[in-house]
Structure formats: C-alpha cells, structure tokens
Amino acid sequence: MLRVFLITKEGEELFGELTIEDKAYFVEKEIKEIDCIVTPTFFNSHVHLGDSVAKDPEFMDLEKLVGPNGYKFRILKETNRDEIVSCMKNSIEVALNSGTTNLAEFREGGIEGLKLLNEADEMNVCIKLARPSSIEEAELMLKQNANGFGMSSVRDHEFSFLEELRDIARKRNVIFAIHAGERDNDDVEGALSLEPDLLIHMNMADVKSLKAAMDEEIPIVSCLRSNAFFNLLNNKNYDILSDYRLWLIGTDNVMIASPNIISEMNFASYIIKKDKKIFCAVTRGFDVFSCKTGLILFHTKKNLYKANSIRSIVRRANANDILQVLHKELVLE
Numbered sequence: 088m089l090r091v092f093l094i095t096k097e098g099e100e101l102f103g104e105l106t107i108e109d110k111a112y113f114v115e116k117e118i119k120e121i122d123c124i125v126t127p128t129f130f131n132s133h134v135h136l137g138d139s140v141a142k143d144p145e146f147m148d149l150e151k152l153v154g155p156n157g158y159k160f161r162i163l164k165e166t167n168r169d170e171i172v173s174c175m176k177n178s179i180e181v182a183l184n185s186g187t188t189n190l191a192e193f194r195e196g197g198i199e200g201l202k203l204l205n206e207a208d209e210m211n212v213c214i215k216l217a218r219p220s221s222i223e224e225a226e227l228m229l230k231q232n233a234n235g236f237g238m239s240s241v242r243d244h245e246f247s248f249l250e251e252l253r254d255i256a257r258k259r260n261v262i263f264a265i266h267a268g269e270r271d272n273d274d275v276e277g278a279l280s281l282e283p284d285l286l287i288h289m290n291m292a293d294v295k296s297l298k299a300a301m302d303e304e305i306p307i308v309s310c311l312r313s314n315a316f317f318n319l320l321n322n323k324n325y326d327i328l329s330d331y332r333l334w335l336i337g338t339d340n341v342m343i344a345s346p347n348i349i350s351e352m353n354f355a356s357y358i359i360k361k362d363k364k365i366f367c368a369v370t371r372g373f374d375v376f377s378c379k380t381g382l383i384l385f386h387t388k389k390n391l392y393k394a395n396s397i398r399s400i401v402r403r404a405n406a407n408d409i410l411q412v413l414h415k416e417l418v419l420e
C-alpha cells in the first residue's frame with residue numbers, strides 16, 4: 088500500500104492510499120505524508136519520428152526546414168534505412184521513458200516510410216497515420232497496419248486527391264488527419280471543407296475558423312515548442328483551445344523538440360498558464376484515439392520533494408522523477 092497524491096485523467100487532485108494488485112485500487116483518505124505522486128500515463132497526439140536522424144538544426148523558417156524538398160526531406164533522402172529505424176526506436180524509447188504510452192505518429196515517406204515505422208514500433212505503441220501519394224498506395228498502407236492518413240497542409244497536395252482520401256478514410260473507418268493554420272489562415276478553409284477527424288496546429292487560424300472547427304467537434308492538437316521554434320506562438324488561439332473539450336497536445340518533429348511530453352507540458356505552462364487544462368490535453372488522447380491509459384508513479388525524493396499540486400507535475404516534473412510506469416487500470420473506490 089502506498090500513500091499517494093493522485094491526479095486523475097480529468098485533473099482532479101486526490102489524497103489517499105493506492106493498492107496495486109491486478110488493478111490499482113485507490114481509496115481517498117487523509118494522509119500525513121506522500122510516498123509518491125500518481126498520474127495517468129500521457130498521450131503524445133502529434134509526432135514525426137522519422138526526422139530523429141536530423142536532430143537540432145539551426146533555427147530557420149518553416150518552409151525551409153519542413154516544407155516539400157526542405158532541409159528535413161533532403162536529409163531523409165540521404166540517410167540509410169537502418170539508421171532511420173534505429174533513431175525512431177530510440178525516440179519511441181525516449182517517449183516511453185518519459186511516461187508516454189501511446190503516440191500518434193505522422194509517418195512520411197510513403198509505403199516505405201510505413202514499413203520503417205512497423206519495424207521500429209516493436210511494442211506497437213504508435214497510432215500510425217501514413218502519408219500516401221496515390222490511392223493505390225493508400226490502399227496498400229491500410230493493408231499494412233496504417234490507422235489512417237496524416238496529411239500535410241492542403242497547400243502541399245492536390246485537393247482532389249485529398250478529397251478521395253477523405254472518402255476512403257470514411258468508408259474504411261480510419262482516421263483522416265491534416266495540418267492546418269500553422270503559419271497563417273490560408274490553408275484552413277480548405278482543410279475544414281474536408282471535414283477531417285483530426286486537425287494539427289490551428290495556432291495561426293483566424294478565430295472564426297478556429298471556432299468553426301470546434302463547433303464541428305474536430306479534435307485539435309497544439310505543439311507549442313515547435314510553434315516557438317518557428318516564431319509562430321499565438322496565445323490568443325491557445326487560450327481559446329485550452330477551454331476546448333477536444334484539445335490535445337503533441338511534440339511534433341523530433342528534430343525540433345524531444346518526444347517527451349513532460350517537457351512539452353513544462354514549456355506550455357509558462358505560455359498558457361492553465362496547468363489543469365494542459366494536463367488534460369496530454370491525457371485526453373487515450374479517449375480520442377481509444378487507447379488504454381496506464382499509471383505513472385513519480386517519486387518525491389528530489390525534484391518533486393514536497394510537491395503536492397497538479398501545477399508541480401505540469402511545470403516541474405522531469406522524466407527522471409518517474410519511479411515506474413504501470414500498465415494497470417485505476418479503480419477509484
């Protein structure tokens with residue numbers, strides 16, 4: 088039995104005792120001391136693992152770095168597949184070691200890229216969103232474990248092709264996700280007209296479009312460190328998004344930011360200043376993507392010594408505060 092400070096998936100703060108058996112049973116009780124802090128595991132709702140091979144480029148603008156034929160794709164073309172796979176494996180490990188138990192991976196590089204992911208994702212923790220360049224390739228991807236499609240901006244694809252993919256996704260009951268509103272509002276209307284299942288960014292969308300997407304109940308993922316890298320932070324939109332019941336957080340390109348969602352929370356806290364909302368955005372993915380939540384036990388010996396609020400987990404926690412990740416269901420008694 089452990090005396091714990093528990094934070095639920097909904098960000099509720101409780102004190103009591105935790106008994107770990109087949110499941111983790113929690114009873115609310117007054118306790119004098121805390122053995123550990125317990126939270127759900129985290130869900131990284133947007134990541135590109137493939138560019139783990141090109142970590143930390145010089146600061147440059149969005150198009151030059153990740154646009155079609157930009158720096159990222161030039162490096163990927165030059166790197167051999169084994170190296171890409173080993174870097175992806177390493178990034179998945181970094182994610183797992185920082186309390187993330189599932190990631191929505193936006194896989195580039197067509198069917199070959201999907202094969203690399205299938206090799207790297209040995210524990211099957213990734214929601215695999217592939218990027219086809221033809222309908223034939225799209226069909227093939229679905230046969231090879233893709234959970235759907237993760238497309239770039241409408242700027243980067245033929246619109247009629249996106250419409251066809253949207254139809255296939257609907258028919259086959261898989262996810263159709265797309266990037267929009269990252270650098271401006273110009274690609275937002277097109278993206279919304281596709282009625283996507285998931286939108287990435289929207290930081291630079293105009294408020295009317297942002298609210299339209301929210302009215303349609305499309306989950307929206309923010310990636311604040313990535314936005315900061317490109318000078319695209321926009322507090323006005325984050326403020327609106329943080330009150331949205333389908334707001335999610337991801338870490339985006341590994342080359343820009345580590346796939347450590349705790350670091351993303353730390354950073355987001357100082358920008359948005361709504362710790363509970365941020366916490367919920369890194370646990371909500373389990374519901375949105377229908378995955379099982381685990382539990383994280385944080386020790387309080389060092390960095391989290393005497394910490395007993397959700398604020399400390401969001402602002403201060405580090406991967407090395409994690410004592411254990413449990414793949415068990417939580418039962419509140």
Ligand SMILES: [Zn+2]
Binds near residue numbers: 133135287340
């Ligand atoms: Zn992205």
